[in-house]
Amino acid sequence: MAASRRDPARDYRIVGPDSFLFFLGVFFIFAPVMMLVVTVPRVEPPPLNTILWFGLSGLMGAGWAYTSVKRRWWYFLTLVVGQLGMVVVFSGIVRTGLVFRGAGISLLGAGSVVQLALGYVLMVWFIRREGVQTLRLRAEMDLARGIHEHLVPRVALRTPIVDVEGVSQASTEMGGDLLEAVERPDGSMEIVLADASGHGVRAGVLMAMLKSAMHASRDRDEGLSAFLARLNRIVTDLREPGMFVTLAAARIAPDGAMTHALAGHLPILLRRGGAVIELEEGGLPLGVVREATYERGATTLEPGDVLLLCSDGVTEAAAADGELFGDERLRAALANAPDGSAQSMRQAIEAAVDQYTGPRPLADDRTVLVVRWNGRA
Known part of the structure; x- marks a missing residue:
C-alpha cells in the first residue's frame, strides 16, 4: 500500500x-x-x-x-x-x-x-x-530484511487436491504485506493475504503483530466473520494513528467448500473456465472502526478453478507514463495465464505486470498468491 x-x-x-x-x-x-x-x-x-x-x-x-x-x-x-x-x-x-x-x-x-x-x-x-x-x-x-523473510516466506504447498504458490516482494528492506497458507485443525486450508498502509519498518511491525494474533487464535473454532472482527479489534488497539490493514482470507474444506471474506482488500478473483469472477463480500479495513462487522461469502470450488489474491502493489504498478496496471489488466492477466501449475500461473501474472511497467523499481510491496483447486482424485 x-x-x-x-x-x-x-x-x-x-x-x-x-x-x-x-x-x-x-x-x-x-x-x-x-x-x-x-x-x-x-x-x-x-x-x-x-x-x-x-x-x-x-x-x-x-x-x-x-x-x-x-x-x-x-x-x-x-x-x-x-x-x-x-x-x-x-x-x-x-x-x-x-x-x-x-x-x-x-x-x-x-x-x-x-x-x-x-x-x-x-x-x-x-x-x-x-x-x-x-x-x-x-x-x-x-x-x-531477515525479519521480513521470516514473516513473509514464499508459500509453496502442493497436495493431490490443491496447489498453492505465493511470493511477496518488498519495496524496501522490510515490507508491509503478509502472506500465509496453513492447514487448520479441522482439515481445511486457510489462506490469508494482508497489506498494511505504507511500507517499511512501521508497516512490518504492524504485520508482525497481526501474524502473532492470527497464530495465537488459529485453534479457535470460529468462522471467518468472527475471525476478521477479532483481528480488527486487535489492530485497532495496537496500530499507530493513521495506520490500517486490508486483508483477504479464504478457507477451503477438503470437499471444495470455500468461505471467504475481505477487510477493505481487493476482491479475490476466481477463474472458472473462461470467466473471471470477483468475490467481494467483507467489510472495512482492519483498524478503522473497532466494532466493524464482516460479511462472509461462500462458494464450492470445482476441479480446475483458480483463485488469485494480490496486494495493491500489483494493480497500482505504474508504467513510464504514470498509468496504473489496474483491475482490468489484472483480470485479463489471470484469464490469459496458460493453464498449468500455480507457480507457472503466478509467474505469468507477474510477467504481465513487469512487461507493462518496464524495468522500474517497486514503488510498493507486491504480493501474488495463486491457488489451483484440483479436487479429489
Whole structure:
C-alpha cells in the first residue's frame, strides 16, 4: 500500500549540525588552494628536489591517515617529530648534502599546510563518525530484511487436491504485506493475504503483530466473520494513528467448500473456465472502526478453478507514463495465464505486470498468491 506523500520541508533539513565537520573540513582544505597557486615560484626546482618534496609530503599524509586509524600516541609523536624535522631541513637551518633552493620558512606556506592538515583531520573525524552510523544502519536494515523473510516466506504447498504458490516482494528492506497458507485443525486450508498502509519498518511491525494474533487464535473454532472482527479489534488497539490493514482470507474444506471474506482488500478473483469472477463480500479495513462487522461469502470450488489474491502493489504498478496496471489488466492477466501449475500461473501474472511497467523499481510491496483447486482424485 503506497506511503503518504513526503514532507517537502525535509529537503531543507538534510544539512544539519552533524554535517558541520564535513563542510568545515572542505573549507580548510580548499581555503589555501588559490593562495598556493598564485605564490608558487616561477623558477622550477631541480627534479630531485621536486620528487623528494612530493614523496615526503605524500608519506607524511599517509602517516597521518594511518595514525588516525590506529590512534596510538607514539605514532602521533613520531609524525610530529618527523614533520618538524622536515621543516628544519627544508628551511636550510640544518645543512645536508643535497641542495635546496628557496630555503627559509614561509609563514604563508606554513599556514597553508596547517589549514590542509586541519581540514584533513576534520574530514577524517566526519568520515569515521558517518561510517559508524552507516554500518549501524546497514546492520539494522539487514536485520529488518531477515525479519521480513521470516514473516513473509514464499508459500509453496502442493497436495493431490490443491496447489498453492505465493511470493511477496518488498519495496524496501522490510515490507508491509503478509502472506500465509496453513492447514487448520479441522482439515481445511486457510489462506490469508494482508497489506498494511505504507511500507517499511512501521508497516512490518504492524504485520508482525497481526501474524502473532492470527497464530495465537488459529485453534479457535470460529468462522471467518468472527475471525476478521477479532483481528480488527486487535489492530485497532495496537496500530499507530493513521495506520490500517486490508486483508483477504479464504478457507477451503477438503470437499471444495470455500468461505471467504475481505477487510477493505481487493476482491479475490476466481477463474472458472473462461470467466473471471470477483468475490467481494467483507467489510472495512482492519483498524478503522473497532466494532466493524464482516460479511462472509461462500462458494464450492470445482476441479480446475483458480483463485488469485494480490496486494495493491500489483494493480497500482505504474508504467513510464504514470498509468496504473489496474483491475482490468489484472483480470485479463489471470484469464490469459496458460493453464498449468500455480507457480507457472503466478509467474505469468507477474510477467504481465513487469512487461507493462518496464524495468522500474517497486514503488510498493507486491504480493501474488495463486491457488489451483484440483479436487479429489
